[in-house]
Amino acid sequence: MSAADALRVENVSHWFGVRQVLSEVSFRVPQGQFVALLGPNGAGKTTLFAIIARLYHSRTGAVRVFERDMQREPSRALADLGIVFQARTLDPDLTIGQNLVYHAALHGIVKRHAVERSAALLARVGLADRMDDKVRTLSGGQARRVEIARALIHQPRLLLLDEPTVGLDMASRSDIVADIRALVREEGLSVLWATHILDEIEPDDGVVVLHEGQVIASGPVRSVASEGGLATAFHQLTNDRRVKENA
Numbered sequence: 001m002s003a004a005d006a007l008r009v010e011n012v013s014h015w016f017g018v019r020q021v022l023s024e025v026s027f028r029v030p031q032g033q034f035v036a037l038l039g040p041n042g043a044g045k046t047t048l049f050a051i052i053a054r055l056y057h058s059r060t061g062a063v064r065v066f067e068r069d070m071q072r073e074p075s076r077a078l079a080d081l082g083i084v085f086q087a088r089t090l091d092p093d094l095t096i097g098q099n100l101v102y103h104a105a106l107h108g109i110v111k112r113h114a115v116e117r118s119a120a121l122l123a124r125v126g127l128a129d130r131m132d133d134k135v136r137t138l139s140g141g142q143a144r145r146v147e148i149a150r151a152l153i154h155q156p157r158l159l160l161l162d163e164p165t166v167g168l169d170m171a172s173r174s175d176i177v178a179d180i181r182a183l184v185r186e187e188g189l190s191v192l193w194a195t196h197i198l199d200e201i202e203p204d205d206g207v208v209v210l211h212e213g214q215v216i217a218s219g220p221v222r223s224v225a226s227e228g229g230l231a232t233a234f235h236q237l238t239n240d241r242r243v244k245e246n247a
């Protein structure tokens, strides 16, 4: 018997007013895998994340986190889910420790455990000595790493990251990708990583290609990519779709 999927999205559609921005989106993130949600700007990645996180209500379809239905058992589904949103959400005037402990309290974690866990997670992302510094003293890449630590404070088994490397320099980008890949490899974390940057995807990953609100390909990178590689496949898939729509 195969292990439960970490995430299953089934036939999710979404409209802003009369405008449809997601159309019957279905895909899965197998347990312990890094899956890239690949799509150009405006494809619908952030909207999809908001639906998975229950910030937006989807009129159709279902979202399941480790078999827990997000509509029927939201608390249990959300307990297994950590999210790093695209927009910066740390309080710059609080210390890093205060940001983490506050977030832990929202998950019902008592202060002593929250402090211990914050210290362990900060060490994990290479910021062990910054607990008492104000967030505003951090670089963009360091702040992102604190957001990753914060998203993991309640020990979720599934982590969603919405274009986490946007605006960072090359070194910070590759550090963050490496940190997340280490968590997948060493701790069995399941990851959905939204991006439009092909370089962030590796041959052993899964990929879901989202284009204009529709999943146009999904599965292991090796099977989605043509002989010319993922870049060629991505451009071909998105162009084929445009040609068909204009025919």
Ligand SMILES: Nc1ncnc2c1ncn2[C@@H]1O[C@H](COP(=O)(O)OP(=O)(O)OP(=O)(O)O)[C@@H](O)[C@H]1O
Residues within 6 Å of the ligand: 016, 021, 039, 040, 041, 042, 043, 044, 045, 046, 047, 048, 163, 196
């Ligand atoms: N609150 C909103 N009201 C109306 N339209 C919206 C809203 N949020 C997003 N959209 C539209 O929905 C579509 C999908 O946007 P979304 O932000 O989900 O895409 P994305 O793939 O995350 O893009 P990006 O990489 O630029 O963040 C876009 O056409 C966008 O203009």
